[in-house]
Amino acid sequence: MPPTETIQRPSNVSDALARGRLGVPSVIFFVLSAAAPLTVVAGVVTTGYAVTGVTGMPLAFLVVGAVLALFSVGYVAMARRVENAGAFYAYVSRGLGRPAGVGAAWVALLAYNALQIGLYGAIGAAASPVLHRLFGADPAWWVVALAAWALVAVLGLLRVDVNGRVLAVLLVAELVVILVFDLGQLGNPAGGSVSFTALTADSLLVPGAGALLVLAATGFVGFESAVVFSEESRDPKRTVPLATYLSVAIIAGLYALSSWTLTVATGPDQIATQAGEQSVELIFNLAAAQLGETAVTVGQALFMTSVLAAMISFHNTTARYAFALGRERVLPAAFGKTSPRTGSPRTGSLAQSLLGLLVILLYTVNGWDPVLQLFYYAGAGGGFGVLLLIATTSIAVMAYFARTRVEESLWRRAVAPGLAAVALVAIITVAVDNFAILLGVSPDSALRWAVPAAYPVAALIGVLWALVLRGSRPDVYARIGLGAESAALLAAPGPAGEPAPARAEARR
Incomplete structure (x- = not known):
């Protein structure tokens, strides 16, 4: 019998996250917190109206929600067969090949780090009105950012269910305030009557609608992260699909409702002007007139915690991507280690915290604008990166089902992901x-091309790194995308000493 091929296996501490700690509600809290509902309603929606002048934002959210629901059909079908905290990275690896998967991993790390770290630029602006109103204090943005950074860093090292409970409290309060604001706007329509103009097709089918769809898509970023927590979920085959579909439905419905009620309160013909003049403060100024100053104070406080909740969620997501790559040795092995006490991805969390601290210090020393040059640029860039990943994963899902020929309906394996x-x-x-x-x-700004071009560059670096691994470390290359089972599956011989199915697949 030929000698059995073996691969050095990581320790028990390093090759698995803590299992069974998250149910459907906890995963939804992580997903919706990453979506940052109040931040989107107050920031993305008003920016969309101001920049494009198009009143069809409610329909834009519904259209994007329908597209992402189609994507989710194949996404969760594959999730039932590929359980991996690397999500996009794992799916692209299994569908389009390991080099493409590592390229997707580099794109994911860049995009999610941009989204998480960019929020440090927003937390100061979000906290300033609250701190001034309650305490008469006006701390520098970096003081607030460092306080938020410390909290996120500590939570990132704790049990994932502790993070889930923190997010639950913040998110429920946030959703309640949004709905109260929506009711206030519906109860005080401009001109005395409720307008449905923003819900008609004519409001969206105009020049500038394309940019509006892109802005709407950024509001959904985070919905895909349910799969990232699959290894820590109770009954992931049930938890991940439910959390994904419910998250898309809740986000689409909530954002469509809130963006419509804003046009009701201001009048469809005035929403672009007022959004341009008042920006983030529009929703709070409307609340002050309709609900009183107490409602504004509560709303501003929850706007601050909305940003904080998104930080916590993206920090956990990014750390788990790094963990998935470290476990398979695509990143250094240290990233594949979890805390023996909490089961959290320790090294990935610490590395992410260190990067956040360096960015805060860099912006502080250079005096750069934290809102525009950190939050807005990083948020737009990170959202675009996630869009690239979602589109690539749709193609990977079709390729995976075409190649494996597992039993799955035509709708799930080809039609929905294809559309x-x-x-x-x-x-x-x-x-x-x-x-x-x-x-x-301006159209001639270097940023106009530099930000989107960063992702193909990152993907190319990832592909080249995978090819280096294929030539120099074939044992590592063979494990790419296999998740927690990679070492055991690759080491196990098949009948009569033949390679196990997983090892045979790995050689392709």
Whole structure:
């Protein structure tokens, strides 16, 4: 019998996250917190109206929600077969090959780090009105950012269910305030009657609608992270699909409702002007007139905690991507270690915290604008990166089911992900064409191309690294995308000493 091929296996501490700690509600809290509902309603929605002048934002959210629901059909079908905290990275690896998977991993790390770290630029602006109103204090933005950074860093090292409970409290309060604000706006319509103009097709089918769809898509970023927590979920085959579908439905419905009620309160013909003049303060100024100053104080406080909750959620997501890559040795092995006490991805969390601290210090020393040059640029860029990942994963899902020929309906394995891929590529094309508008820069600005171009560069570096691993460390290359089972599956011989199915697949 030929000698059995073996691969050095990581310790028990390093090759698995803590299992069974998250149910459907906890995963939804992580997902919706990453979506940051109040931040989107107060910031993205008003920015969309101001920048484009198009009143069809409610329909834009519903259209994007429908596209992402189509994407989710194939996404969760694959999640039932591929359980991996690396999500996009694992799915692209299994569908389009390991080099493409590592390229997707590099894109994911860049995008999620941008989203998480960019929020440090927003927390100071979000906290300033609350701290001034309650305590008469006006601390520098970096003081608030460092306080938030410390809290997120500590929570990132604790049990994932502790983070889930913190997010639950913050998110429920946030959703209640949004709905109260919506009711206040519906109860005080401009001109004395409720207008449905923003819900008609004519409101969206106008020039500038493409940019509006891209902005709407950024509001959903985070919905895909349910799969990232699959290894820590109770009954992931049930938890992940439910959390994903419910999250898309809740986000689409809530954002469509809130963006519509804003047009009701201001009048459809005035929403662009008022959003341009008042920006983030529009929703709070309307609340002050309709509900009183107490409602404004509560709303501003929850706007601050909305940003904080998104930080916590993206920190956990990014740390788990780093863990998935470290476990398979695509990143250094240290990233694949979890805390023996809490089961959290320790090294990935610490590395992410260190990067956040360095960025805060860099912006502080250079006096750069934290809101525009950190939060807005990083948020727009990170959202675009996630769109690229979603579109690529749609294609990977179809390729995976075509190659493996597992039992799955035609709708789930080809039709739904195919339709989603076409729609997502169209949105990405519009995004590239309108990136100057998205960033609020002139068409000849270097940022107009530098931000979207960062992702193909990152993907190319990832592909080249995978090819290096294939030539120099074939044992590592063979484990790419296999998750917690990679070492055991690759080491196990098949009948009569033949390679196990997983090892045979790995050689392709």
